[in-house]
Amino acid sequence: MLAGVDDALAAARSLVDQLYPTARWALLAGSVATVDRTSGSDLDVIVFIEDDPQAPYRRSLTWQGFPAEVFTYDQPGLEHYLRLDLAHRRPVTHRMLATGIPLTDLDGHAVQVRHRCADLLAAGPPRMDPVELDGLRYQLTGLLTDLTHAGNPGARTVIAASTWTRTAELALHAAGHWSGSGKWLLRELVDLDPGFAGRWLAAHSDPAAVVAIADEVLGSLGGRLFDGHLTTGPSRPG
Numbered sequence: 001m002l003a004g005v006d007d008a009l010a011a012a013r014s015l016v017d018q019l020y021p022t023a024r025w026a027l028l029a030g031s032v033a034t035v036d037r038t039s040g041s042d043l044d045v046i047v048f049i050e051d052d053p054q055a056p057y058r059r060s061l062t063w064q065g066f067p068a069e070v071f072t073y074d075q076p077g078l079e080h081y082l083r084l085d086l087a088h089r090r091p092v093t094h095r096m097l098a099t100g101i102p103l104t105d106l107d108g109h110a111v112q113v114r115h116r117c118a119d120l121l122a123a124g125p126p127r128m129d130p131v132e133l134d135g136l137r138y139q140l141t142g143l144l145t146d147l148t149h150a151g152n153p154g155a156r157t158v159i160a161a162s163t164w165t166r167t168a169e170l171a172l173h174a175a176g177h178w179s180g181s182g183k184w185l186l187r188e189l190v191d192l193d194p195g196f197a198g199r200w201l202a203a204h205s206d207p208a209a210v211v212a213i214a215d216e217v218l219g220s221l222g223g224r225l226f227d228g229h230l231t232t233g234p235s236r237p238g
Contacts, residue, residue, distance in 0.1 A: 008032045011064040012043050013103050020047045020072070025110035027100030032066070042067035045103070046096055048110070050074050056081065071096070082117075089125040089172075089179045093117075121178070128173045136170050137218060137225040144214055144224065147207060160207040167214040168200055174221055 012028040020026065030044030043066045049055060056077025059070045071093075073081070081093045098117040102110055143163040150156040168189055172179045180188045189197035203209035218224050 005032075008041075008043060008066065009101065009103075011066050012045050012068075015043065015045060015063045015068060015070070016047060016103050019070075020049060022051055023047045023049045023104060024107070025105040026103040027097065027110065027114075028103055029096035029100035042069055044068075044096060044100075045070045046100060047072045048074070048078065048113075078113075086120075086126060089128075090181065090184075091117075091121055091125070091178050092180075092184075094121050124176055125178050127176050133174060133221070134225060134229065135231065136166070136173060137221055138229045138231075140166050140170055140214055140218060141224040141226050144211060145226075147211060156207060160210045163214055164200070164204055164210045167210070167217050170221075171196065171200075171217045174217065 009028060012026075016023055016026040025048045027046045028043060029046055030041065032041040032043055043063065045068060047070060049072060052072060052074065055072050055074040057072055059072065061068050061070070078093075085091045085093050094117040098114055098121055100114070105111065140163065143159060143166060147156065147159045147163055150159055165185070168185055169179055172188055172192060175192055177192045178188050179185070186197065186201070189200060200213055203213045215224070
C-alpha cells in the first residue's frame with residue numbers, strides 16, 4: 001500500500017524528535033513527499049547537528065515501516081559535500097536541501113541554506129574546461145571504436161550500455177547543464193532537451209542506434225576525437 005505524504009512527514013518528524021533531539025534543523029527530502037513517490041520510496045532525512053562527533057555520516061534504518069536514510073551534517077561536513085556536488089556537476093546535496101520539506105528549524109539557518117542551494121541550482125554548474133571536455137570526447141570515441149569492432153555479443157551489450165550512458169553525460173556537460181546518475185540522469189536530460197532525451201531512451205537496446213546518437217552528440221562538438229589528442233600527466237616534482 002502506498003503511504004500518504006502526511007504519514008511520511010509524521011514518521012520523519014518522529015525520527016528526528018526521538019533520535020536527533022539536539023538537531024539545529026532537519027528536512028525531509030526525496031520522492032516520498034512528492035507525486036513521484038512509490039511503495040519503495042524511503043525517508044531521506046537531512047539533519048544538521050553541531051554536537052555529533054561522527055558527523056558527517058549516513059545512517060540506514062527502518063522507521064515506522066519506512067526505509068530511511070539519514071544524512072547527518074555539521075557545518076564543515078555540509079560544506080564538503082556541497083563542494084563535491086559542484087566539482088562533479090551532480091547537485092545531489094543541493095537538490096535535497098533546496099527542495100526538502102522543513103521538519104524543524106530552530107533559528108532560520110535551514111532557510112538560508114535552502115535559498116543558497118536553490119540559487120546555485122538555478123545558476124547551473126561551472127562550465128567544463130575545454131581540455132576536460134575533449135577528454136570525454138576521446139573516451140566516447142574509444143567506446144564507439146570498441147562497440148563497432150566487438151565480436152562477442154555479451155561484450156557488445158556491455159560496451160553499448162556504457163556508450164549509451166557516457167553519451168548522455170557528455171550531452172549534459174557540453175551544454176553546461178547539471179548531470180546525474182540513475183533516474184536523475186534521465187531527469188536532467190529531459191530538463192535539457194525532452195526530444196533528445198526521448199531519442200536517447202529509444203536507442204537503449206539497439207547498438208546501432210546508440211552509435212548514431214553518440215555521433216550526434218560528438219558531431220555537435222566537432223566529431224570523434226582521436227588523432228592529435230594529448231593527455232598529460234601530473235607535473236613532475238622539481
